Structures are given as C-alpha cells and as structure tokens.
Amino acid sequence: MTTNQEEVKLLGAVGSPFVCSVKIALKLKGIEYNYHEEDLSNKSDLLLKYNPVYKKVPVFIHNEKPISESLVILEYIDEIWKQNPILSSDPYQRALARFWSKFIHDKIVTTSIKAFRIVDDEKEREKNVEESSEALQILENELKEKFFGGNEIGFVDIVAVFIAFWIPLIQDITGLQLFPAEKYPKLYKWSQEFLNHPIVKENVPPRDLLFAYFKARYESLIASK
Amino acid sequence: MTTNQEEVKLLGAVGSPFVCSVKIALKLKGIEYNYHEEDLSNKSDLLLKYNPVYKKVPVFIHNEKPISESLVILEYIDEIWKQNPILSSDPYQRALARFWSKFIHDKIVTTSIKAFRIVDDEKEREKNVEESSEALQILENELKEKFFGGNEIGFVDIVAVFIAFWIPLIQDITGLQLFPAEKYPKLYKWSQEFLNHPIVKENVPPRDLLFAYFKARYESLIASK
Missing domain, CATH: 3.40.30.10 (Glutaredoxin)
Structure with missing residues (x-):
C-alpha cells in the first residue's frame, strides 16, 4: 500500500x-x-x-x-507492490506471459487499429483484419482456464483488455467482423468474465462515451478519404 | 552453472x-x-x-x-542464472533497461532493416534512415557511462549489438549514412569498447562472412527492383 x-x-x-x-x-x-x-x-x-x-x-x-x-x-x-501478483513467481510462466503480451500488442492491437484507420485501401484493410483474426485464433487455442492468469486475472488478461473492450467497439463502429462470438467461443466467454470482474468493470471507460468518440473519429476518416 | x-x-x-x-x-x-x-x-x-x-x-x-x-x-x-546479472536489482533501473531495449528494437532495428530492404522507393528509404538517425541521437544523449549497464555490459548493451555490429555492415553495403562516427561520438566509442569485450568478440559472427552474405542479398534486391 x-x-x-x-x-x-x-x-x-x-x-x-x-x-x-x-x-x-x-x-x-x-x-x-x-x-x-x-x-x-x-x-x-x-x-x-x-x-x-x-x-x-x-x-x-x-x-x-x-x-x-x-x-x-x-x-x-x-x-x-508485491500484493496480488499479476506475474507468476515461476520464471517460465513469466516468460510465457511476456511472450503473449507482446503477441497481443504486435499481432492484434496493431492490426485492429490499422483496420479501423485504413479506410481508403480495401485490400490493406482486409489484410489487417485477416492478420488480427489469425492471431485471435492462436490466442483462442491458448486459453485453457477461466483467465489467462488461471483462476485470477493476470498480466496477459490485463493486456488483453483491448480484445475484451476495444475490439467489440471497433467492430460495432466499422462493421468489420473482427471478433464474432461464434468464431472464438472461449475468448468470447473469457471477455465476458473479464469485463464482469468488479475491478475491470470500474476501470474500463464508459462504453457510450467511447462509442461516440470513436464513431466521430471514424466518420471524419471516411469523410476525408 | x-x-x-x-x-x-x-x-x-x-x-x-x-x-x-x-x-x-x-x-x-x-x-x-x-x-x-x-x-x-x-x-x-x-x-x-x-x-x-x-x-x-x-x-x-x-x-x-x-x-x-x-x-x-x-x-x-x-x-x-543469477551470476553476472544483466538487469539491475533496482526496479526503476530494470524498467529503464526494458524501455530502452524496446526503443532500440522499435526505432532503430526496424527502421535500419527497412532502409536496407526498401530499394525501390527512395522517399520511404530516406524516411527510415531519418527515423533511425533520430533514434540514435536520442540514444547518444542517454549514454552516460562506459556501457549502458554502467561499468559492465548489461541488458541494453546486449540488445544494442545490432548498433555496434549490424548497422556498420548495412552502412558499408548500402552506402547509407546510418551511423557515421563523427555524428555519434559517444555511441561510436561505446561500439568499439563493446565489440572489444572478450565475450562479445567471440560471439559476434565473422564479419567477412556476414558482409558477403548481406551484400549478395542486397544485390539480389537491387537486381529484382
């Protein structure tokens, strides 16, 4: 404390x-x-x-x-602050958490944001949607327990807030099929459990506010293309 | 051991x-x-x-x-393996080492490799050379001691082997002014000290072999443009 x-x-x-x-x-x-x-x-x-x-x-x-x-x-x-550790004390588990966190940033966050922003090049946009989908599939296969951290939220879950909260927003605004529930049943279930966790719930931004904000940005991208 | x-x-x-x-x-x-x-x-x-x-x-x-x-x-x-630690035991120093290592990968390695590969778009190539130069300047200003790790080689030095060994190779093969000694006197001095460290010296690849290898790759890029 x-x-x-x-x-x-x-x-x-x-x-x-x-x-x-x-x-x-x-x-x-x-x-x-x-x-x-x-x-x-x-x-x-x-x-x-x-x-x-x-x-x-x-x-x-x-x-x-x-x-x-x-x-x-x-x-x-x-x-x-050692209380409620988010990384395991086991060096191999720590390495895996670092690997998957970097994977989420490099292969999912980057590509989804590009898919949102690139409105003037359908081919490039499609390429980014595909890359993001493939990476989500790999992550879907990795998810073995309730959370990536096991029974409790850990490092990878925290990084993956982008998948639980931001990707559905991007999907709803753009109409791009980035994270359809039926394609990623385990990840989708994870996202619901994660967003319902009391600490996550009180720390993600208000959805309607972000929706309006990103929708306006998206519309101005479309308008200027 | x-x-x-x-x-x-x-x-x-x-x-x-x-x-x-x-x-x-x-x-x-x-x-x-x-x-x-x-x-x-x-x-x-x-x-x-x-x-x-x-x-x-x-x-x-x-x-x-x-x-x-x-x-x-x-x-x-x-x-x-705890002997000869490459990361400090101080959490803030560890954070800085992680920050600068990521910076070297994101801002110097990526841009220099692009400058090597992009032979058919002068403007894009120039942009990458400039980004790499700016990042090297930031690193030049950060270097306060013999090594990034202080008196001994540490995490950032090890990651920066790309700057000491690979960038001069790329420079010699392409003729791009990526790392002129007079522009980065502290970094250049560091690179010489680093490459002369006995453990570094015996673990970098043979320069003539890599020179021939990358030169052949570069020539095939030029030929196919």
Missing part, C-alpha cells in the same frame, strides 16, 4: 487501452494514485517533460521517476 | 542479431548450451515445433520448455 511518503501519478487518456491496463493493475493491487487526464491534441508540459521520447500516454510517475510503455509500467508495478 | 540434469538448447541463425544477443548473455553467465544452426530457407521440424507462432529464431529451449522472442529469452536467462 502507498504511504504518505510515496507519490504515485498516472498521465492518461480515457480512450487508451494501454492506460486502462495500468489502471486495472493499480486497482488490483489497491494502490492509490493521482490521475491526470491528458488532452492529446494539446499535450501538457508534464507529458512532454516525462515522456520526451514518445510524448504518449500512459506515463507512470513514482516518486518523481517517470516510466513509459504500458508493458514496462505493468512489470514495474508488479515488482514494487 | 548447468548441471547434468539440465538441457539448454538454442536454435539460431548466424546472421541474426537477436540470436547473437542470446549467445552473448549465455556466455556472460557461463552457461553451456547446444547450438543448432537453422537453415531459414528450409526450417527444421524442431523450429516449427518449438516456435509454431512465429517460426523464427532465436528459440531457447530449457529442459524441453521453449521460449521465443529475444527480449523474453534474455529476461528468462537472467532470472534462472
């Missing part, structure tokens, strides 16, 4: 799945923190000071020391 | 900087291992079995348990 001596701050943006992952991890561990919502069209001096390399959220600041990149932040949080 | 009960195996390819990183880490820790050179144009059953997701080297196999992705392998090696 945090003490009076500790300062824990998170620079975030409500639409970011990477920020959401960090929020879930902090809450799972019961860490209190100051949250600063960034206006990404007018970035704060704090953001530019603390993440000069990427100028992106999330930035996690612990006693004045900033860390960027959500996977790096999650590992740091798990190392500093 | 390994015991008779342990089986440590590495599937690699001589041209891969990611494999080279793993070799350096194993040697720094004094771990004996079986090395299997993959023919990437005719991948072994072992590779397909142990890395079905990416079918790429390196694959590290410890007592029949396979791990892919070089950064994940390096962390695993450091967790299993």
